[in-house]
Amino acid sequence: MAGLEDPPPVGRLSTSGTPPDPLTRLLVRPVLQVAPRLLGAVIRHESADGAVAVRVSEVEAYAGEADPGSHAYRGRTPRTAVMFGPPGHLYVYFSYGMHWCANVVTGPDGQASAVLLRAGEVVEGHDLARRRRPAARADRDLARGPARLARALGLDGDSDGVDLRTSAVTLRPRARQVGTATIRTGPRVGVSGLGGDVAAFPWRFWLDGDPTVSPYRPSVPRRDPRRGR
Secondary structure: OOOOOOOOOOOOOOOOOOOOOHHHHHHOOOHHHHHHHOOOOEEEEEEOOEEEEEEEEEEEEEOHHHOOOOOOOOOOOOOOHHHHOOOOEEEEEEEOOOEEEEEEEOOOOOOOOEEEEEEEEEEEOHHHHHHHOOOOOOHHHOOEOHHHHHHHHOOOHHHOOOEOOOOOEEEEOOOOOOOHHHEEEEOOOOOOHHHHOOOOOOOEEEEOOOOOOOOOOOOOOOOOOOOOO
């Protein structure tokens, strides 16, 4: 797959003169370089109820003010401030007044971008994940979708902004990147308008053949009951 070679990191890595940790070295890169490299990474949350860990099988990239599909497209707001860095924090937002979704902040500090964690396989804490997701018919469905992944991990608004290196929520990338032959790309799920342009933004990445990858659903205009359409 083109573009997944290992160019040197970009942006300011450290203000203290201390060499950055491996996670920072990965996440400071541009979001389209980071997103496929998070496939196979393990995100883990150690909560009062216990620990759950998920191996990531599907992600989407969002490039901030350069991306009409991004929450940060129109600039910094209180909601999106976390997306502007520094990298290595979690951006958690409430979707449609129903679900939480979790994103990993990437790129140089001050430039908004993030990777949405769309789906994965629970690899630790199955019993706790099942209690949090009683509607799941099989273990492959426990974190099969961004809202399900956040629910299985026990992530919510209190997790917004946490540092993935020092908090109860941690991210461990694979020691070696997943082979590019097993990575597929396509349009992002449910993104409308310019950001949903399939040719311009094929920014969803997933592991080919992985049973935990979520089904693709194109954007459907939401009906406004006040307008009758």
